[in-house]
Amino acid sequence: MEECKMRLEDKLYLNGYKIDEIGGSHLHIKDPDVCKTCELKQCLYICACKVYELDENTDKIVINYDACVECGTCRIACDNIDWKYPRGGFGIAYKFG
Amino acid sequence: MSNKLRYDVIVVGAGPAGLAAATVLAKSGVKVIVIERGRFPGAKNVMGGVFYTDCMKGIVDEFPGKAPVERHVIEERMWLLDDNSHVGITHKNEMFNKEPHNCYTVFRAKLDKWFAGEAEKAGALIINNTVVLEPIVENNKVIGVKTDRPQGDIYANVVIAADGVNSLLSKSLGLRKELKSKDVAIAAKEVIGLNEDIINERFNVKGSEGVTIEITGSFFPGETMGFIYTNKKSVSLGVGMILEDVINSKMNANDLLESMKQHPSIAPLIAGGQTKEFLVHLIPEGGYKEMPKLVMDGFMVVGDAAMMVNSIHREGSNLAITSGRYAAETYLEAAKINDFSENVLKKYIHKLNNSFVIKDLKKYKNLPDLLQKDKRLLQKYPRLLNQAAFELLTVNGIPKKEKEKMIWKTAKKEIGISNMIKDLIKIWRSVK
Numbered sequence: 420m421e422e423c424k425m426r427l428e429d430k431l432y433l434n435g436y437k438i439d440e441i442g443g444s445h446l447h448i449k450d451p452d453v454c455k456t457c458e459l460k461q462c463l464y465i466c467a468c469k470v471y472e473l474d475e476n477t478d479k480i481v482i483n484y485d486a487c488v489e490c491g492t493c494r495i496a497c498d499n500i501d502w503k504y505p506r507g508g509f510g511i512a513y514k515f516g
Numbered sequence: 517m518s519n520k521l522r523y524d525v526i527v528v529g530a531g532p533a534g535l536a537a538a539t540v541l542a543k544s545g546v547k548v549i550v551i552e553r554g555r556f557p558g559a560k561n562v563m564g565g566v567f568y569t570d571c572m573k574g575i576v577d578e579f580p581g582k583a584p585v586e587r588h589v590i591e592e593r594m595w596l597l598d599d600n601s602h603v604g605i606t607h608k609n610e611m612f613n614k615e616p617h618n619c620y621t622v623f624r625a626k627l628d629k630w631f632a633g634e635a636e637k638a639g640a641l642i643i644n645n646t647v648v649l650e651p652i653v654e655n656n657k658v659i660g661v662k663t664d665r666p667q668g669d670i671y672a673n674v675v676i677a678a679d680g681v682n683s684l685l686s687k688s689l690g691l692r693k694e695l696k697s698k699d700v701a702i703a704a705k706e707v708i709g710l711n712e713d714i715i716n717e718r719f720n721v722k723g724s725e726g727v728t729i730e731i732t733g734s735f736f737p738g739e740t741m742g743f744i745y746t747n748k749k750s751v752s753l754g755v756g757m758i759l760e761d762v763i764n765s766k767m768n769a770n771d772l773l774e775s776m777k778q779h780p781s782i783a784p785l786i787a788g789g790q791t792k793e794f795l796v797h798l799i800p801e802g803g804y805k806e807m808p809k810l811v812m813d814g815f816m817v818v819g820d821a822a823m824m825v826n827s828i829h830r831e832g833s834n835l836a837i838t839s840g841r842y843a844a845e846t847y848l849e850a851a852k853i854n855d856f857s858e859n860v861l862k863k864y865i866h867k868l869n870n871s872f873v874i875k876d877l878k879k880y881k882n883l884p885d886l887l888q889k890d891k892r893l894l895q896k897y898p899r900l901l902n903q904a905a906f907e908l909l910t911v912n913g914i915p916k917k918e919k920e921k922m923i924w925k926t927a928k929k930e931i932g933i934s935n936m937i938k939d940l941i942k943i944w945r946s947v948k
Contacts, residue, residue, distance in 0.1 A: 424777075424778075425774065425777075425791060427770060430706070430791060430794035433791060433792060433793055433794060434793060434794060434795075437555065459763075461763050464762075464766050464767075464768055465702075465759070465762050465763060465768055466768065467702060467704045467768050467769045467770040467796045468770070468796060488795070488796045488797075489560060490702065490796045490797050490798050491681065491682040491700075491798050492702050492759060492762075492796075494682065495694065495695050495697055495700060495759060495798075496697060496759060496762075496763060504553055504647050504684075505553075505647075506647060506664055507553050507646040507647045507663075507664050507665070508553075508554070508555050508644065508645030510560075511559070511560060512554060512555045512556070512559040512560075512625075513558070513559060513560070513561070513562065513624075513625040513793060513795060514625055514793055515623040515624075515625055515626070515707045515750075515792065515793045515795070516558050516559075516561050516562050516563075516565075516623050516624035516625030516626065516627075516628070516795070
């Protein structure tokens, strides 16, 4: 049955985003040093869109803000995330909702 | 100071609560502006979603009229899901075919866009593509909002916060504490496209009749709720997990949604379907106990921003709309005496207290805690029920009396009689 699973990338590809190329990420790590000592690293698995990834080489958290649907989960799950809305008109625009 | 952008009321957020408030205000001739951060009203908005008709009375009469609704619900199923099975109850009623229909399945991106059109027709101004950054406060009174537009400060007698579950606005004013991971559910949903005839056949309905299935049980970690709703040409399949359960189970809502799609009770219903959209949104599930302070000088909080969700009954948008209407009516009363202080705006709370909104939220105020602390309720009982049903329905030469004994033995071992009695009392107390 495993092969029936839909890849997250393919799902996100269906969604309508308007990426803020100029303004950049609306999400930021407040203090990257805190992440280094964070044992749980819940940001890596709580996000249904896998916005947060660990860069194995640098050991830093990378933020794929272009996949973010602005739900707010990470904002509540972690104090070390500076969470803002994307600029007006940017980010997710659902077709169905 | 003279060329300040000024309205009577600023509504932050074009969801059901904000648009209800704006429509009622505009109809009464109030100069109202709705500020929406999305490209259009509904762009950021998600629900299951079942929309109840009754709350639209006095806001948009003769609903649905031309509103974009999907199917009217005539059958509601509830499933307790175990790994390979479910036990369910269902209620289908021809009365649900009578108009006005009790509820419809809807898509919020479409419905909110329509609702915003109604608010505009009534005279409200809707501004899209604009984020409210913070409230403008003077002498502890909210007098406007700062937006991300150039020269984007807007002033008003009253600001209505309809800015949804994350409500950064009410948080920045100190009206509420940060949401706790036990008080929010992360809902992930897929809209799965299917041929209309196939949906009718699979769900045993015709025309625009629809079916909803609410799902909980031991298949899920913690107090997860899943759902399947029929739309005209698609099925909405979703799952809502309490954030604390996500953190503990290390399984996120999308992972769970994917395994739900493989479940033998669910897979045949969506087989051959094409996913059209993937959505994630938070649901405020803290209930009455976690509601923020609703009013301060020049400020009222409505809808999801105020934790107005009755999750056990799958209601939210109707509470939101009703709260938006009450906030608007409170403004109209306050405008008569030109006093927008907390003391006068408190009437909003009285209106809510006397309505189903607070009465229902109060009725279930202990339920979130109970379901959270007592993992038995949504885990062990559903599993036991599935096992018992399977045992009793399997004919294999074992006498029924012996089967009953086996079931009791498992129940006693898994839960214990005294716990069962305690659970019954606790549930009764939580919902009486």
